[in-house]
Amino acid sequence: MNDQNGKAAKKPKKGKNGSDLFSPMALRGLTVRNRIWMPPMDTYSALAQDGKPTPFHYQHYVSRAMGGFGLIIAEATGVSPEGRISPCDVGLWNDDQIEAWRWIVDDVKATGAVMGVQLNHSGRKGSTGCFSLGFIGNTVPPEHGGWQTVAPSPIAYGHYSMPRELSVDDIHAIVGEFRAAAARAVIAGFQFIEIHAAHGYLLSEFLDPLSNERTDEYGGGLAGRMRLLVEVADAIRSVIPDDMPLFVRISATDWAAGGWDLDQSVDVAKTLKAHGVDLIDVSTGGIVPNVTVPVKANYQVPFATQIRERADVPVTAVGLITKPKQAAKIVARGEADAVEIGRAALRDPYWPLRAADKLGVPVAEAPYQPQYVRGAYR
Numbered sequence: 046m047n048d049q050n051g052k053a054a055k056k057p058k059k060g061k062n063g064s065d066l067f068s069p070m071a072l073r074g075l076t077v078r079n080r081i082w083m084p085p086m087d088t089y090s091a092l093a094q095d096g097k098p099t100p101f102h103y104q105h106y107v108s109r110a111m112g113g114f115g116l117i118i119a120e121a122t123g124v125s126p127e128g129r130i131s132p133c134d135v136g137l138w139n140d141d142q143i144e145a146w147r148w149i150v151d152d153v154k155a156t157g158a159v160m161g162v163q164l165n166h167s168g169r170k171g172s173t174g175c176f177s178l179g180f181i182g183n184t185v186p187p188e189h190g191g192w193q194t195v196a197p198s199p200i201a202y203g204h205y206s207m208p209r210e211l212s213v214d215d216i217h218a219i220v221g222e223f224r225a226a227a228a229r230a231v232i233a234g235f236q237f238i239e240i241h242a243a244h245g246y247l248l249s250e251f252l253d254p255l256s257n258e259r260t261d262e263y264g265g266g267l268a269g270r271m272r273l274l275v276e277v278a279d280a281i282r283s284v285i286p287d288d289m290p291l292f293v294r295i296s297a298t299d300w301a302a303g304g305w306d307l308d309q310s311v312d313v314a315k316t317l318k319a320h321g322v323d324l325i326d327v328s329t330g331g332i333v334p335n336v337t338v339p340v341k342a343n344y345q346v347p348f349a350t351q352i353r354e355r356a357d358v359p360v361t362a363v364g365l366i367t368k369p370k371q372a373a374k375i376v377a378r379g380e381a382d383a384v385e386i387g388r389a390a391l392r393d394p395y396w397p398l399r400a401a402d403k404l405g406v407p408v409a410e411a412p413y414q415p416q417y418v419r420g421a422y423r
């Protein structure tokens with residue numbers, strides 16, 4: 046068969062692994078064109094500090110969609126100004142932000158990719174620095190746009206400022222903020238929602254006994270510590286369409302003795318599934334400081350596999366997955382339903398197209414934009 050350049054199309058080199066990675070995946074009413082996904086990565090680029098994405102965000106997301114990613118998760122997006130990680134985070138706490146997102150979401154979808162948003166409250170890890178403001182790795186003082194952080198208990202994260210303990214009324218208000226942000230996300234055109242319950246931000250602070258010392262209904266045993274996350278999931282489910290998937294990102298371990306671990310993660314995943322959550326995005330760490338993380342290729346994959354098997358729920362794996370064959374194996378072996386390519390996508394927005402070539406996926410089955418087929422790897 047000849048392609049549009051008149052050259053004979055290359056014979057597939059391997060097909061099997063590549064065909065799993067490039068096979069579609071259905072979640073409720075959504076079909077994702079492949080299993081190569083872009084994880085949420087904060088770009089700290091709402092430089093006007095108004096929570097609105099900008100032309101930078103447009104280029105950032107649309108270029109990865111054109112590069113063939115099946116699914117894109119927009120970066121940590123504050124459900125309130127105090128829920129931002131830094132003053133330069135994007136948000137969905139007001140209606141102007143809906144319009145600022147819409148053109149990005151529309152054009153990502155026009156490429157055939159699907160796009161969702163990660164809704165976040167930063168808790169005790171909020172009000173931190175960013176490249177345009179400075180204070181990197183530190184708390185931003187109020188006179189530079191910072192704010193009083195909040196947490197389940199008055200325990201600071203390392204050298205960050207001391208958070209204020211949330212009252213039960215405050216907690217109920219935060220559930221309402223997640224609900225309202227999700228409703229705005231639907232209006233903006235996002236096709237799924239991811240709740241950020243990982244990396245030591247507010248929802249994971251509630252999960253972890255090392256950061257949650259409450260004695261009321263939001264602390265104590267696992268049922269109390271997961272109550273806020275379950276309430277947030279229920280609140281979001283109540284305002285999004287039935288056919289819209291809901292994801293939750295968790296840290297499967299805090300890598301600390303006596304803290305959050307895989308067994309609790311499996312229990313939470315089972316509970317979330319029963320509350321209408323469709324997929325667990327499995328990361329680790331970030332909850333407590335000064336721990337040793339055994340970072341290497343695939344280091345988080347076994348956690349994803351365990352949660353997939355033991356909680357019987359679809360998962361994505363993430364963390365130092367950088368090579369096409371590596372990604373293909375994870376999916377082909379059923380270790381995860383999809384893989385997320387983070388930092389490698391920052392240096393190569395066209396990672397999926399390169400992977401398709403390396404794995405011998407025929408051009409016609411690779412996620413090329415029609416305008417780019419003549420430039421396809423051959």
Ligand SMILES: Cc1cc2nc3c(=O)[nH]c(=O)nc-3n(C[C@H](O)[C@H](O)[C@H](O)COP(=O)(O)O)c2cc1C
Nearest residue numbers: 084085086087120121328363364365366386387388
């Ligand atoms: C610049 C940058 C920003 C990130 N921001 C977020 C974020 O907003 N939300 C989140 O859950 N994880 C965030 N992460 C973590 C990534 O989603 C991903 O889990 C991590 O980079 C490991 O995957 P990788 O080895 O493929 O990069 C961020 C990572 C990077 C490098």
